[in-house]
Amino acid sequence: MKLSKLLSDELVVADMPATTKKEAIAFLIERISKQFPLLDCDQISIAVDERERIENTSYGHGFAFPHARTDEVQRMYIAVGVSKRGLSDKTPDGVPLRVVCLMLTPSNISQLYLQTLSAFARLARNSEHLKRMLEAQTPAEVIDVITNSGVKVDRDLLVRDIMVEKVISVTRETTLKEVANLLYKHRVGAMPVVDSAGTVVGQISNRDLIRAALPDYKALINNLSMAPDVMPFDDLLKAAEKKNVGEIMNPELATTTEDTPVVELAALMIFKNLRMVPVVRDSKLVGVVVISDIVSKIIRG
Structure with missing residues (x-):
């Protein structure tokens, strides 16, 4: 399944007004709330904030993937916001943060969430995708960039979905x-x-x-x-x-x-x-x- 199939125009923003990742997360949660008013977005905000305190979700390459597994939702929700000006937060690689992909999943689901997170990470690793997302003027154009990237969500949960890529290694000659x-x-x-x-x-x-x-x-x-x-x-x-x-x-x-x-x-x-x-x-x-x-x-x- 293509990653873009999990996205909808209503939850994609081509140019967010946010200036920080925290503001971007709040903006995207509010976006979800407007589309799905029965969700308890106050509790969702608390869950996302708790996850952010455990580990910074800025991935690098201009992307961040804040997320939460919570009983407040019964299915996966994904909201994507693009910041053409860039957000002020520090990032692991020094590349300005431009795209925030917020993922919400039920507490009892891990496989689809990890597969989706891995797919977004593969999207982020190609700098050309970020460039085209910044050029997009509408939600539909942002989704088109993701569609044309060819990135798919794997059917099975694979090692690449959970492995650590920045590996510390040594040689035989290391003391x-x-x-x-x-x-x-x-x-x-x-x-x-x-x-x-x-x-x-x-x-x-x-x-x-x-x-x-x-x-x-x-x-x-x-x-x-x-x-x-x-x-x-x-x-x-x-x-x-x-x-x-x-x-x-x-x-x-x-x-x-x-x-x-x-x-x-x-x-x-x-x-x-x-x-x-x-x-x-x-x-x-x-x-x-x-x-x-x-x-x-x-x-x-």
């Missing part, structure tokens, strides 16, 4: 000290290891770092009374700038592709006790799925 700093800085438990061509060759995790400090951990478990205090960690700290990822990384790891159904990947992650799975295209790293992403995006929304 353990650098790895520890990256794991801490980005609050992740593992990272893919790639070669110079971007091919995934393994992964390194905080468990690998601890295992490097405690190579005889099985013996320690059998005789905890003989366990040293902090000496193994002291030794690892001393060697952290000399040892590199290639010495301790795990070269055996599962990978997935963008077109893999999420339910299939989730089953694999549970079966193999995987917390992070790299997403590859022609063996090159293009994203990752972390088990917490499945929880946060599908269950929490």
Whole structure:
């Protein structure tokens, strides 16, 4: 199904009067309220605001995707507003915010919402689409741009709908000290290891770092009374700038592709006790799925 099939002229605005994303969200909710007066838009505003406080929904490329899953609606509502002047909010990539796509879905629906969000993200990644949306003078022309983009909403929920594209990765030559700093800085438990061509060759995790400090951990478990205090960690700290990822990384790891159904990947992650799975295209790293992403995006929304 084409993304544009989910849109209607009544909920598309070719040039919003808003100057900030907050004003744009309020404007679009009011637009929905006028078309569907039975909806409790005060409660909807609260739900959207709560979601914004959890995570900034500015995507970059000039787009933002505020959304909420709420019992106040029984089906999906999408309102799109274009700002020809641009909104004043800071954005992840510095590109002025021009298009706000507001999505409202029932609390018990996650698949269509994620598929639609993913479709809007694919639309946003092509700068030509933004240019044409800014040139559009009417709601119908805005929808025509989206129709002509060819972007579709997938039938199944796929890995590309939930994966993280901005991936922190390391190489075999990265030192353990650098790895520890990256794991801490980005609050992740593992990272893919790639070669110079971007091919995934393994992964390194905080468990690998601890295992490097405690190579005889099985013996320690059998005789905890003989366990040293902090000496193994002291030794690892001393060697952290000399040892590199290639010495301790795990070269055996599962990978997935963008077109893999999420339910299939989730089953694999549970079966193999995987917390992070790299997403590859022609063996090159293009994203990752972390088990917490499945929880946060599908269950929490």
